[in-house]
Amino acid sequence: MDQPSAADGNLITAGCTGALQWTKCIIERLGVFLPDTLDAWFEYFCTGKPEHFYVLMQSLPSK
Numbered sequence: 747m748d749q750p751s752a753a754d755g756n757l758i759t760a761g762c763t764g765a766l767q768w769t770k771c772i773i774e775r776l777g778v779f780l781p782d783t784l785d786a787w788f789e790y791f792c793t794g795k796p797e798h799f800y801v802l803m804q805s806l807p808s809k
Contacts, residue, residue, distance in 0.1 A: 766791055780805065 750764030753771045760768035770788050773779060779787060783805040790798035 780807075 749767075751758070751760035751767035751771055753759075753775065756775070758768060758771045758775065760771075766788070770784065773787070774784055778784075783802065786798055786802035786805050789795075790802050
C-alpha cells in the first residue's frame with residue numbers, strides 16, 4: 747500500500763512518515779474520542795492552528 751498508515755481489523759501499521767495517522771487510527775479503534783472530537787484533534791495536530799484547538803475543546807463532553 748502506498749499510504750502513510752493502514753488498518754485492517756486490529757492490525758494498525760504505519761511507515762516512518764505516518765505517525766500521526768497511525769495514532770489517529772489507534773485512538774479511533776479504541777473509541778477514545780467521539781468522531782467530531784477525533785477530527786478536531788487530528789486537524790489541530792496536523793496544522794497547529796489555534797482554531798482547531800478551540801473546536802477540539804468545544805467538542806469534549808462536559809463533566
